[in-house]
Amino acid sequence: MTTYTALPIPPSVLKELRSADDAGRRMVPVTDEEGGAPLRCCLRRGAPGERIALVSYAPLRRWAAQTGAEPGAYDEQGPVFVHAEECAGPQPGGHPFAGAHRTVRRYSAEGHILGGELVAAPDDEAFRNAFDDPAVALVHVRAVEYGCFLYEVRRPSA
Incomplete structure (x- = not known):
């Protein structure tokens, strides 16, 4: 039985984003007074009082640079919350940000959208359904x- 791994933004990319994000803007740290921001560096909700930043991130563009894919118009960037300073990263196992409906968006090896599915909560079954299509290389939640x-x-290695 395959277990699917949620991948956070890699530490090397976080270092870049904390200097200048994917839109070329400098990071502006703030104190999250209430907590609850979905942090993409450690795949958990922020705690009250943590220093965080909202940065622009282009996940498909960065994946394409690693794989040689050409996503064309499917390349997009959007806002994500990260810790303003380096953090310990995610705890192993589980599916982060559970307990809410999510979209599992499928991408081909070329970086083109192959469809998506609304799921009650991302789990191994949702990822198994996505990767049952051999054309799917990765999914974004x-x-x-x-x-x-x-x-x-990402598609598990054989």
């Missing part, structure tokens, strides 16, 4: 309410 990127899951 996105928030329904704003469409924001939450995390990526």
Whole structure:
């Protein structure tokens, strides 16, 4: 039985985003007074009082640069919350940001959208359904309410 891994934004990319984000803007840290921001660096909700930043991130563009894909018009960037300073990263296992409807958006090896599915909560079954299509190379899990990127899951290696 395959277990699918939620991938946070890699530490090397976070370092870049904390200097200048994918829209070329400098990071502006703030104190999250209330907590609850979905942090893409450690795949958890922020706690009250943590220093965070909202940065522009282009996950498909960065994946394409690694794989040689040409996403064309499917390349997009959007806002994501990260810790303003380096953090410990995610705890292993589980599916982050559970307990809410999410969209599992499928992408081909070329970086083109192959469809998506609204799921009650992302789990191994949702990812197994996505990867049952051999043309699917990776999926993005996105928030329904704003469409924001939450995390990526890649096709498991054979």
